[in-house]
Amino acid sequence: MNNLRKILGLIALLIFMSGATAFASESASAENPKEDVNVKELILEHLADSYTWHITKVGETDIAIPLPVIVYSQTTGWHVFLSSAFHEGAQHEGLSIATEGKYKGKIVEKDAQGNDVKPFDFSITKVVFSVLFNSLLLIIIIMLVARSYKKDALQSKKGFVGFMEMFIMNVNDDVIKPCIGKEYRRFAPYLLTVFFFIFINNLMGLIPIFPGGANVTGNIAITFVLAIITFLVVNLSGTKEYYKEIFWPDVPLWLKVPVPLMPAIEIVGVFTKPFALMIRLFANILAGHSIVLGLTCLVFVTVKLGVAMNTSMSIVSVLFSVFINMVELLVAYIQAYVFTMLSAVFIGLALVEPHHTKEAHK
Structure with missing residues (x-):
């Protein structure tokens, strides 16, 4: 009986945390009522893999855990750094995260012709x-x-x-x-x-x-x-x-x-x-x-x-x-x-x- 109560208590806690997360997101959305929510993009963003573990957002500040980026470029060699270096779309050591195209969401670099090229990616996503x-x-x-x-x-x-x-x-x-x-x-x-x-x-x-x-x-x-x-x-x-x-x-x-x-x-x-x-x-x-x-x-x-x-x-x-x-x-x-x-x-x-x-x- 005690084990059952513990399990039910854990489930209730998980539900509460889920509701709290949804409430925080709702509050953040309410601050920008004129912005239409792109449901498709929102769902795909949450389902997709990423180089940063996003936890929540407090005001305009994102609470996230940067993860190690480990890539090998045939032109510039090995690159090892934290994903926080890509903050707000910035480039780092000639690398960036593609925002569109077939490599969207992946780390890319520019070749001699200016095209996006995907290096060998061993990152801890x-x-x-x-x-x-x-x-x-x-x-x-x-x-x-x-x-x-x-x-x-x-x-x-x-x-x-x-x-x-x-x-x-x-x-x-x-x-x-x-x-x-x-x-x-x-x-x-x-x-x-x-x-x-x-x-x-x-x-x-x-x-x-x-x-x-x-x-x-x-x-x-x-x-x-x-x-x-x-x-x-x-x-x-x-x-x-x-x-x-x-x-x-x-x-x-x-x-x-x-x-x-x-x-x-x-x-x-x-x-x-x-x-x-x-x-x-x-x-x-x-x-x-x-x-x-x-x-x-x-x-x-x-x-x-x-x-x-x-x-x-x-x-x-x-x-x-x-x-x-x-x-x-x-x-x-x-x-x-x-x-x-x-x-x-x-x-x-x-x-x-x-x-x-x-x-x-x-």
């Missing part, structure tokens, strides 16, 4: 910092749980350690083991890591203040890397029977020769599986963040419609934003669960045995 921070947080959590078991593995665990044990065993016994089969132990470390990595980044993305709020799993570069890793694990672990079913499936001969119709379909399927993993996670998390931001923008859009309309729509905006945030807590778990389950299913399909071996086991 908002998403990169969030990935590093959340990964460190996950490592600390798992190490604390492991330390508790190292001290006394036979003792029944309670509290947070007991909760983590239940969580881990649930994913291991109800997802990984049934989907992969007898060889599940080989892949359990990877799949458990993927599950908790996605889950903790989803949760941190719902917290509206630093170090939360980054759109990590809603960034297609992150989901692309996760999908590529699963793709490599699946295809490097595949059995001979798995590749036989791809290149010479058990179908009528005319579907394979002279036109390799079924092998072509199977090969396409090899790449569509990780593509589906990438798009599903990216689209669901991005959509959740976009909906919350869109609902928040109702407060600003209805300012010119009068006090009564703006007040009523502000109440609707807050209520629906809280509701969607509660739904997003569930989505944070579901998306981690689905990505892990489908990865386990794909691995299990790659470990297929010859048909005669299956009959022998029966």
Whole structure:
């Protein structure tokens, strides 16, 4: 009961902080009532990656955390400095952040013809910092749980350690083991890591203040890397029977020769599986963040419609934003669960045995 109260109190605190942030933004917008709010630009700005972690705005002063810029130019070499050097569109060491064009929002430099050229960028952006921070947080959590078991593995665990044990065993016994089969132990470390990595980044993305709020799993570069890793694990672990079913499936001969119709379909399927993993996670998390931001923008859009309309729509905006945030807590778990389950299913399909071996086991 006490744990439940603590969880509910934490949720209430997060909601309060979210409301406080929205109120601060509303106050800042009210100071400039003649300016129309560009909802599209506002949402895209919050969803995009950046070189500075913007926290809030007090009057005309932006409260932000500058992040390290690390770039390599083929003409001027390495550049390492803080992103605060780009304050108000300024240039630094011949570098600047593009405000338009295909490199919009990225660090660029001018070539001999005056065109924007993108150097090799290794900067610690908002998403990169969030990935590093959340990964460190996950490592600390798992190490604390492991330390508790190292001290006394036979003792029944309670509290947070007991909760983590239940969580881990649930994913291991109800997802990984049934989907992969007898060889599940080989892949359990990877799949458990993927599950908790996605889950903790989803949760941190719902917290509206630093170090939360980054759109990590809603960034297609992150989901692309996760999908590529699963793709490599699946295809490097595949059995001979798995590749036989791809290149010479058990179908009528005319579907394979002279036109390799079924092998072509199977090969396409090899790449569509990780593509589906990438798009599903990216689209669901991005959509959740976009909906919350869109609902928040109702407060600003209805300012010119009068006090009564703006007040009523502000109440609707807050209520629906809280509701969607509660739904997003569930989505944070579901998306981690689905990505892990489908990865386990794909691995299990790659470990297929010859048909005669299956009959022998029966």
